Amino acid sequence: MIRATLKSLAARKLRLAMSAFAIVLGVAFVAGSYVFTDTIDRTFDDIFGGLSSDVVVRPDLPGETDIFAGFATGTTTTISSDLVDDVADLPGVERADGEIENQSFFVLDTDGDVMTSQGAPGIAVNWHDGPAADGDPVLRLVDGDLPAGPGEVALDDRTFERSGYRIGDEVEFVSTGDEPRLTAELVGVVRFGEGGSLAGASLSVFETRYAQELFVGGDDAYNRISVTAADGASAEEVRDEISAILPDDFEALTGAEVDEETASAIEEGLGFFNTFLLVFAAIALFVGVFLILNTFSILVAQRSQEMALFRALGAGRRQVTRSVLLEALVVGVVGSTLGLLLGLGVAQLLKTVFGAFGLELAGGLVLLPRTVVVAYVVGIVVTMIAAYVPARRASRVPPIAAMRDDVVATESSRRWHLWIGGALTLLGAAAMATGLFADVDDAALMVGAGIFAVFIGVALLAPVLATPVLRVVAGWYPKAFGTVGRLARENALRNPRRTAATASALMIGMALVTAISIIGASANATVDRALDDGVRAQFVVSNAVGQPFSPSIAEAASQVDGVDEVVPVRVSGGVVDGDQTFLQAFDPVAYGRAADLPMVEGSDDLSGGGFLIGEQQAESEGLSVGDTVRLQLPGSDEEIELIGIYGQSPLLSGGVIVSTQTLEDGAVPALDSLLYVIADDGADLATVHEGLDEVTAEIPTVTVQDQEEYKESSRDQVNQLLYLVYALLGLAVLIAVLGIVNTLALSVMERTREVGLLRAVGLSRRQLRRTIRLESIAIAVLGAVLGVALGLIFGVSLQRAIADDGLDQLSVPGGQLIVFVVLAAVIGVLAAVWPARRAAKLDVLRAITTE
Amino acid sequence: MTTQPSSPSTAARAVDLTKIYGKDDTQVVALGGVTVEFTAGAYTAIMGPSGSGKSTLMHCMAALDSSTSGQVFVGDTELSKLGDKELTRLRRDKIGFIFQAFNLIPTLxxxxxxxxxxxxxxxxxxxxxxxxxxxxxxxxxxLSHKPNQLSGGQQQRVACARALVSQPEIIFADEPTGNLDSRSGTEVLSFLRRSVREFGQTIVMVTHDPNAAAYSDRVLFLADGLIVDEMTDPTAEKVLERMKGFDAVGQQA
Structure with missing residues (x-):
């Protein structure tokens, strides 16, 4: 039996290769995302691992440090040089080096463009030659001289190579300090660690005294102390020794502890990226299941005589099942292997793309045993699951079928499908509704599982739905295309189950694309609406790179002719009652002039401290005016009072609002994230725009936008995300297209005699190709129609569910949805090319006389 | 009696038609230079033992297969010069087909x-x-039934009707009764004969059944790729007798 199975496998290489392709793509995605994130992981480990000194002393921040790093605000709390001396004098300490570090100091290249890629920090430090824990220096001079005084700088070698500067040139910088623009002479080039890679960041090195002037207000102070333990003293002993003499708001950690903290913060950040890719891998595999299920179903149906012969010759039902599953196993193993290889290719491609954007990943790809295991398990299990149903069906072929030519494998009853499909759809819909509208834990999981169940349910119902939909989709064929049209329509309708299963794969992709497009359009509509209705400020000043900027800009902007008022908005992380929270800081009274901020309860005057919160959040947290919460900031820890509750406001998500003073008291650097600019009544807006442009000209990353430009840029951001998601969902669509190709090719093979007869009585090759093309279009459009319908339901209910969280405008991009359906028809045409050509090439005589 | 035209024209003819399969050592001569005419308005049966080339002759005459050498004319059209497009059009407009089985498109x-x-x-x-x-x-x-709702005999009659309705110059029937019981077979055969007698249709039928051949006006006998005999106004007995001769020849060879 095994030999017979393998032989029949070899005989149908092409068909199996096509179903294996779905597995290859799905596994490639899974393997690719693991390999890529592992590679990033390794790169960061290499960069940060072992670079800390034996012990690090730093200001004690509440919560985890990464939320502060995330806002690039850090803290203004500094370490005095006296404390550095005290630490250096401890018996277990060999040396203590004060360090200054700023993460918002960007190098401009010779063209005046910011050199770091999006999100990567521009790091500035002071020079010292203290060693890392492994005894090697963190920075080494590789060319020129060390910066020895004011106006001198050294750059890291990677940045230096890309910048176009030569030693002796004046280098330009942009910073968040009081001096937004700075120039310094390039005197030397340093290398960071062993490899020199900074993963896209830039490094500027200054002499200590000058760095203090630039970054800590000229005090003889530091941000951090790197401590080297004396011979014979362990890092832990030294840490405890230092802790004993440290004031309350500082902490000492061993280098290993710092490294671990950094690593886990990075892992968390990458974890999201990995999950993101894995979700698409899951979608690809899910769609692949339909393709494999369908391919095996057709193959089993076509081989029912062969199966029956096996049965007649004495093979047991289980043996027949097993032989089909064995085929699936082989397909799964081959598909997983190829998928793994392709996954390495995908990871390499991502690595190259990231490299092109400046995030260089050193070394080769990382292939962990875990990746290999997951790739094979996923690939094989998915294939086996998809093949199980056809395999069971194969075993039910009665032996008598071998003797007759009109018995095909029994199709399991439609009713069974209806019941299960209906039940799954309802259950899925209920789960979705619960997750979306009720207040439950794991809402996302409920929604995800619900969508999954609805997909399977609708796929099971699809054969029943297919017939009426096809009657509409292909109903006009006979009128438009005559007999050719009639043949195409009847062919699409003759096996609704096969047509539906083929279309289901496309349905899933289309449903997701539709839902995403609705969310995207709604997001755009929401922003438009908010700006149209609730924002009175004519201009918004923001930083394209997402970095905050110096308050001096707000100051200068308010001096521009025709400017009535400038409202700065600051953001920071903070810990509220133990939870890490996103804080916004501004003057609510001024903000109220720039945009709607309707107060529901209490006062909006934060001048005496306290905080505001949105209506929804107050309710879910159980807060009312007069209650207090504990707010921890880098330099403060105090109870603050809720003094007011605000209602729906454009551009605010309902979070905590404090005064800028509260942030500054908490040692959060005074940096603005956004400025709203209100012009004088009757001022010429174009002139004001020009004036503001002049103010921000110094900093290339900070831009002035009027309402239209602001809308445009926020729409661009939404669209960029949409295109990324579309591109990834394109993979699912590609698999669906292969499914259509496969089904058509198999159907043509099945209908060889029919094709021969049609050709004999005078159907031309062209007409034959058109017949197949029309059938293909019918299948594709069926999938698109079902998908768009489902996507509409998903998209609208998702929007309804998060309407309260700010996405309150529903927008259904009708034109886009029509484009999707038209695209599906085009997909149908493309999918038919190969099967149609094969059919047209059939030799008429041989086709008629095949058995 | 027969109402044949007084000056019979030719519906189709072959001149020195050969068909050779394979190459060199393995080559098989299916047709060894056949010259034959099919008179318009006549019912011709082609008979011969298996492998005699009778099906090949019909496939070549009917523009389903290409010949190795020689010429085939349907009406005035010479087939060997035609491409697939023209051949398809010729089959569509000038030729009718009735096959042994699977004559109908199941979805129509x-x-x-x-x-x-x-x-x-x-x-x-x-x-x-x-x-x-x-x-x-x-x-x-x-008329509104699908093929799977019709009996075998009914299906063959539908196939006959399809061949007739476009009024082709010639109808080729390949063992049209091969899959039918004798009663349904008789129905189909008498129907074919009526269409020749009453409508002046030209029919060429390949068969191995002497009873079927007896319905025709003329029987051609093929053996080893050559026409070896012909018989006009056949009866089942005469045809059977002649076929026995072939068996004898075959056994001698």
Missing amino acids: TAKENITLPLDIAGRDVDKEWFDTVIATVGLADR
Whole structure:
């Protein structure tokens, strides 16, 4: 039996290769995302691992440090040089080096463009030659001289190579300090660690005294102390020794502890990226299941005589099942292997793309045993699951079928499908509704599982739905295309189950694309609406790179002719009652002039401290005016009072609002994230725009936008995300297209005699190709129609569910949805090319006389 | 009696037609230089033992297969010069087919199957002629049925009607009764003969059944790729007798 199975496998290489392709793509995605994130992981480990000194002393921040790093605000709390001396004098300490570090100091290249890629920090430090824990220096001079005084700088070698500067040139910088623009002479080039890679960041090195002037207000102070333990003293002993003499708001950690903290913060950040890719891998595999299920179903149906012969010759039902599953196993193993290889290719491609954007990943790809295991398990299990149903069906072929030519494998009853499909759809819909509208834990999981169940349910119902939909989709064929049209329509309708299963794969992709497009359009509509209705400020000043900027800009902007008022908005992380929270800081009274901020309860005057919160959040947290919460900031820890509750406001998500003073008291650097600019009544807006442009000209990353430009840029951001998601969902669509190709090719093979007869009585090759093309279009459009319908339901209910969280405008991009359906028809045409050509090439005589 | 035209024209003919399969050592001569004419308005049967080349002759005459050398004419058209497009059009407009089995498209109704060649060509159906044909084959009440709702005999009659309805210059029938019981077979054969007698249709039929051959006007006997004999006004007994001769020859060889 095994030999017979393998032989029949070899005989149908092409068909199996096509179903294996779905597995290859799905596994490639899974393997690719693991390999890529592992590679990033390794790169960061290499960069940060072992670079800390034996012990690090730093200001004690509440919560985890990464939320502060995330806002690039850090803290203004500094370490005095006296404390550095005290630490250096401890018996277990060999040396203590004060360090200054700023993460918002960007190098401009010779063209005046910011050199770091999006999100990567521009790091500035002071020079010292203290060693890392492994005894090697963190920075080494590789060319020129060390910066020895004011106006001198050294750059890291990677940045230096890309910048176009030569030693002796004046280098330009942009910073968040009081001096937004700075120039310094390039005197030397340093290398960071062993490899020199900074993963896209830039490094500027200054002499200590000058760095203090630039970054800590000229005090003889530091941000951090790197401590080297004396011979014979362990890092832990030294840490405890230092802790004993440290004031309350500082902490000492061993280098290993710092490294671990950094690593886990990075892992968390990458974890999201990995999950993101894995979700698409899951979608690809899910769609692949339909393709494999369908391919095996057709193959089993076509081989029912062969199966029956096996049965007649004495093979047991289980043996027949097993032989089909064995085929699936082989397909799964081959598909997983190829998928793994392709996954390495995908990871390499991502690595190259990231490299092109400046995030260089050193070394080769990382292939962990875990990746290999997951790739094979996923690939094989998915294939086996998809093949199980056809395999069971194969075993039910009665032996008598071998003797007759009109018995095909029994199709399991439609009713069974209806019941299960209906039940799954309802259950899925209920789960979705619960997750979306009720207040439950794991809402996302409920929604995800619900969508999954609805997909399977609708796929099971699809054969029943297919017939009426096809009657509409292909109903006009006979009128438009005559007999050719009639043949195409009847062919699409003759096996609704096969047509539906083929279309289901496309349905899933289309449903997701539709839902995403609705969310995207709604997001755009929401922003438009908010700006149209609730924002009175004519201009918004923001930083394209997402970095905050110096308050001096707000100051200068308010001096521009025709400017009535400038409202700065600051953001920071903070810990509220133990939870890490996103804080916004501004003057609510001024903000109220720039945009709607309707107060529901209490006062909006934060001048005496306290905080505001949105209506929804107050309710879910159980807060009312007069209650207090504990707010921890880098330099403060105090109870603050809720003094007011605000209602729906454009551009605010309902979070905590404090005064800028509260942030500054908490040692959060005074940096603005956004400025709203209100012009004088009757001022010429174009002139004001020009004036503001002049103010921000110094900093290339900070831009002035009027309402239209602001809308445009926020729409661009939404669209960029949409295109990324579309591109990834394109993979699912590609698999669906292969499914259509496969089904058509198999159907043509099945209908060889029919094709021969049609050709004999005078159907031309062209007409034959058109017949197949029309059938293909019918299948594709069926999938698109079902998908768009489902996507509409998903998209609208998702929007309804998060309407309260700010996405309150529903927008259904009708034109886009029509484009999707038209695209599906085009997909149908493309999918038919190969099967149609094969059919047209059939030799008429041989086709008629095949058995 | 027969109402043959006084000066019979030729519906199709072959001149020194050869068909050779394979190459060199493995080559098989299916047709060894056949010259034959099929008179318009006549019912010709082609007989011969298996492997005699009778099916190959028909496939070559019917533009389903290409010849190795020699010429085939359907009407005045010489086939060897035609490409696939022209051959397809020729089959569609000038030739009717009745195969042994699988004559009908399962997704189309009987009526749609009958008008299929006309529909493919985009030609209008001659309503009067259609009704005449339907009445002759006796399918008036079965027109909206799909093939799987028809008996084997009914299916073959639908195939006959399809061949007739486009009024081709010649109909080729390949063992049209091979899959039928004798009663259904008789029905189909007498129907074919009526269409020759009453409508002046030209029919060429390949068969191995002497009883079927007896319905024709003329029987051609093929053996080893050559026409070895012919017989006019055949009866089943005479044909059977002649075929026995072949068996004897075959056994001697």
